[in-house]
Amino acid sequence: MSLLDETVALLDDARRIYAGSELADVIDDLGTRLAAPLRVAIAGKVKSGKSTLLNALVGEQLAPTDEGECTKIVTWYRDGHTYQVLLVPHEGEPRQVPFVREAGSVEVDLGDTAPGDIERLDITWPSQQLRDVTLIDTPGIGSLSTDISDRTWSFIRPDDDDTPADAVLYLMKHLHAGDLDFLATFHDTEVSQPNPVNAIGVLSRADEIGVGRLDALGSANRIAARYRRDPRVRRLVQTVVPVAGLLAESAATLTEDEYRALVVVADRTPKETEEALLSADRFVDTPEIALTSLERAHLLDRFGIFGVRLATMLIRREVVANARELSAELLERSGLDEVRELLRTLFLQRRDLLKSRSALFALDRLVGEHPVPGADALRSDIERVLAGAHGFAELRVLSSLRAGQVTARDEVVKEMERLLGCNGAAPARRLGLDDDASRAEIETTAKEALAAWRRRAENPLTQHDLQVAGQVIIRTLEGLLTDRT
Numbered sequence: 493m494s495l496l497d498e499t500v501a502l503l504d505d506a507r508r509i510y511a512g513s514e515l516a517d518v519i520d521d522l523g524t525r526l527a528a529p530l531r532v533a534i535a536g537k538v539k540s541g542k543s544t545l546l547n548a549l550v551g552e553q554l555a556p557t558d559e560g561e562c563t564k565i566v567t568w569y570r571d572g573h574t575y576q577v578l579l580v581p582h583e584g585e586p587r588q589v590p591f592v593r594e595a596g597s598v599e600v601d602l603g604d605t606a607p608g609d610i611e612r613l614d615i616t617w618p619s620q621q622l623r624d625v626t627l628i629d630t631p632g633i634g635s636l637s638t639d640i641s642d643r644t645w646s647f648i649r650p651d652d653d654d655t656p657a658d659a660v661l662y663l664m665k666h667l668h669a670g671d672l673d674f675l676a677t678f679h680d681t682e683v684s685q686p687n688p689v690n691a692i693g694v695l696s697r698a699d700e701i702g703v704g705r706l707d708a709l710g711s712a713n714r715i716a717a718r719y720r721r722d723p724r725v726r727r728l729v730q731t732v733v734p735v736a737g738l739l740a741e742s743a744a745t746l747t748e749d750e751y752r753a754l755v756v757v758a759d760r761t762p763k764e765t766e767e768a769l770l771s772a773d774r775f776v777d778t779p780e781i782a783l784t785s786l787e788r789a790h791l792l793d794r795f796g797i798f799g800v801r802l803a804t805m806l807i808r809r810e811v812v813a814n815a816r817e818l819s820a821e822l823l824e825r826s827g828l829d830e831v832r833e834l835l836r837t838l839f840l841q842r843r844d845l846l847k848s849r850s851a852l853f854a855l856d857r858l859v860g861e862h863p864v865p866g867a868d869a870l871r872s873d874i875e876r877v878l879a880g881a882h883g884f885a886e887l888r889v890l891s892s893l894r895a896g897q898v899t900a901r902d903e904v905v906k907e908m909e910r911l912l913g914c915n916g917a918a919p920a921r922r923l924g925l926d927d928d929a930s931r932a933e934i935e936t937t938a939k940e941a942l943a944a945w946r947r948r949a950e951n952p953l954t955q956h957d958l959q960v961a962g963q964v965i966i967r968t969l970e971g972l973l974t975d976r977t
């Protein structure tokens with residue numbers, strides 16, 4: 493029986509035990525959630541670029557990035573047939589609220605409801621990009637108002653009565669103690685100690701790192717690589733990638749008018765453009781650029797200094813000749829594809845595991861809080877699944893590796909991480925083969941690896957912790973050999 497089936501069966505058991513009680517609805521919701529898209533929260537400090545990255549991922553300007561009150565509310569964006577906004581208050585029934593979308597983001601009319609009384613806004617927005625994943629924009633931690641921080645905090649903390657997100661993209665501009673504490677709290681301690689399995693770190697606003705130089709993403713890549721090697725970061729997130737979210741957002745939504753305005757800026761010589769771009773004020777006040785100051789301000793707002801510099805360079809050097817080409821080129825340089833790829837390989841390919849994990853935790857908590865006849869037996873069944881499912885065993889080994897608890901050489905650790913799915917959960921990825929590797933190649937490679945790991949596990953000189961981890965790897969490899977999908 494698959495893990496998902498086992499989870500469904502446990503939910504059925506729970507439904508029987510709590511039949512007729514008010515918990516029946518909560519259990520039904522957990523079941524519905526298993527069949528729904530994976531929920532990924534975008535977390536991080538205020539102004540780390542969360543809403544901007546969300547927009548870039550959807551390819552539309554949906555989430556507000558201004559100072560408005562809606563940026564202080566947890567907001568879900570999910571695919572559906574119609575456009576609608578549901579306001580879910582802390583107390584009382586959810587209700588549909590009016591919204592407009594004029595220039596850019598969705599502006600929701602909250603009526604007389606104070607932001608503090610709102611649990612979340614639930615926006616249904618027909619979009620291909622939201623088909624497999626529901627994105628959750630959060631207000632952010634570390635804001636001046638502790639009120640907002642509390643809201644994000646209680647939303648993400650696993651001992652909350654519900655676990656709203658299955659996985660999280662954690663944005664960080666600069667790494668400091670506050671960020672690490674935040675991650676440590678997010679990671680629950682039940683399947684395993686701090687668990688990087690459902691978190692990806694994103695070094696955001698990457699264009700600002702090189703102070704607007706054209707190789708900004710180069711510097712950002714080097715810093716991200718350093719974070720990836722840092723043991724404190726490794727035990728919290730699977731990996732860290734840089735992204736220039738603003739560049740990605742405006743590239744994805746670039747208009748012909750904006751392209752034409754950039755062509756006007758590119759008309760100046762490189763030296764003149766450089767001088768105008770020394771500061772935002774200077775650029776807006778440079779009358780020699782044949783645009784209104786409003787138009788110049790708009791360009792800065794949309795692309796940032798780095799984006800304007802990069803776009804005009806690409807136009808001037810004739811790397812791009814129209815809006816479509818510019819959009820593609822900027823997207824490629826923004827790092828957005830890498831974020832998408834990680835979402836796909838680390839989260840979506842493991843969606844059943846991540847969703848079961850959320851459901852089992854929520855169910856376990858619920859049953860623990862409402863002891864009725866049969867509840868104890870159900871809890872031990874939940875425990876059995878958490879302990880027995882191979883997917884969870886892999887997660888435990890992964891987090892032990894990340895916590896530095898397995899004694900092995902660096903190459904061996906790397907190989908284990910790969911086999912456990914850190915480069916992607918598909919068999920070819922795990923075996924370090926090309927994505928289009930044939931079944932025969934997969935089998936040959938898996939057999940060789942299996943033989944090597946069996947020898948290692950049987951070797952009396954192998955450390956105990958590596959032997960235990962090795963047993964899990966062996967089962968993974970056996971699974972790759974029998975799995976014909």
Ligand SMILES: Nc1nc2c(ncn2[C@@H]2O[C@H](COP(=O)(O)OP(=O)(O)O)[C@@H](O)[C@H]2O)c(=O)[nH]1
Nearest residue numbers: 538539540541542543544557697736737738796
């Ligand atoms: N230069 C630059 N600015 C960005 C980037 N991402 C966001 N911003 C700007 O930073 C501000 C806050 O962004 P927002 O997405 O609202 O951050 P949030 O509070 O984390 O949701 C806005 O003015 C954005 O335009 C980026 O990648 N580069």
Ligand SMILES: [Mg+2]
Nearest residue numbers: 542543556563
């Ligand atoms: Mg925001």
